Amino acid sequence: MIPITRNSIDSKTITLRSGVPLANAYRTVYLNEEQVGCGNLILVNADHPVRKVEPRLAPVAGKLLMAAGKEEPDVALDTVSLAQLTALLDACGARKKIVVVSGYRSKDVQRMIFMDTLVKRGPAYTESYVALPGASEHQTGLAVDVGLASRRLHYIAPSFGEGSADAGRFKRLAPAYGFIQRYEEEKTPITGIACEPWHYRYVGYPHAAVMTDKNLCLEEYTAFLKKHAFASEHLIVEDGDRRFEIYYVEAAPGLTAVPVPNDKDAEWDVSGNNVDGFVVTASYRKEPRRHGR
Structure with missing residues (x-):
């Protein structure tokens, strides 16, 4: 019980x-x-890599603000995740304040990002913030990185949550729309990933609410x-x-x-x-x- x-x-x-x-x-x-x-509800991490996932993707362009860069010029998300993210941003009143930085990535793109970060930032930073190719939630289309539109955004670690009322409201309302902040600081020994206030994962409702409650x-x-x-x-x-x-x-x-x-x-x-x-x-x-x- x-x-x-x-x-x-x-x-x-x-x-x-x-x-x-x-x-x-x-x-x-x-x-x-x-x-x-x-x-x-698939668990994706270093011990449980992505299997044969064929996400149903929809482009973010034309629906939400995005900070597209050379790493990911055409941001896309799982169709249900995108619909729920849109509803969440509407509930936050933040359609023009919060941007989508990253969504779906193929295994090849993840490998490129991992190697590029390894060269530029070193192994400690890379292991803390970049998942191994094949072990990234971004490969499922269910994960999204968000940032504040008013700030200059870094692709790997966009600014989100540092004293921002919009970010705080987003995190508070996220569970009702099926999203969780995937990597919390206190859970790093379990997840193997450092705290990422910008990285949200769609698991669906009521699961996100239960996870938050417990x-x-x-x-x-x-x-x-x-x-x-x-x-x-x-x-x-x-x-x-x-x-x-x-x-x-x-x-x-x-x-x-x-x-x-x-x-x-x-x-x-x-x-x-x-x-x-x-x-x-x-x-x-x-x-x-x-x-x-």
Whole structure:
């Protein structure tokens, strides 16, 4: 059991608890091993590099301000991430104050950036701020670097958060739109990356809100969700409008049978964790009938 906790996220109070499954019934979908590396919740780091990810990209140009440079002249993001980032900037009132510095990078571009930074800044700086080729979240299209439009911006470490009200508002509202600051200073021993106030990662709602509430980085959250396997108590999240049911399914060799809600009141999504399994997130707008197995 996890204790019931409450936290205000963008004027909403979320409640977390462990609980019994919420759907009236479940059906099975089958996912292959490659799909463990796909979805909004994939963990990408030096120990868990990007697998076969083919992001659905949309250009940032014409939608948001961007600080395009020679390293990344055509900034693009995952389509859902871009839509949510746009909504977040609108909520912040910062469309003309915050710019997109970096989005999707191919493995080859990441290799070029890594080697260039290594030559110019040395190994200590490079290892702290630049992920290895193949181990960068930017390769998924789900990560975005942002900066303040009023300041001169460095591509690797753009200015963001240093006493800025706009940056503070962005960070405060980000979880409600599915974003987390991926690399916090206190989590450096776990993530292996120094604090990056400019680097945000889309994981989706309510996951970003839960991570913020429990002060978990993505490495910790991936382990936390494994405690809520389908056959045990699920993670239940409520925010006043919706009730969410979240649970983990361990991947099997070949195809994995993943139970999903077979309920007319439920919308669901499945994401791989890029480690060893899948996470199901179901949303209920109406009060579902609880039951036991």
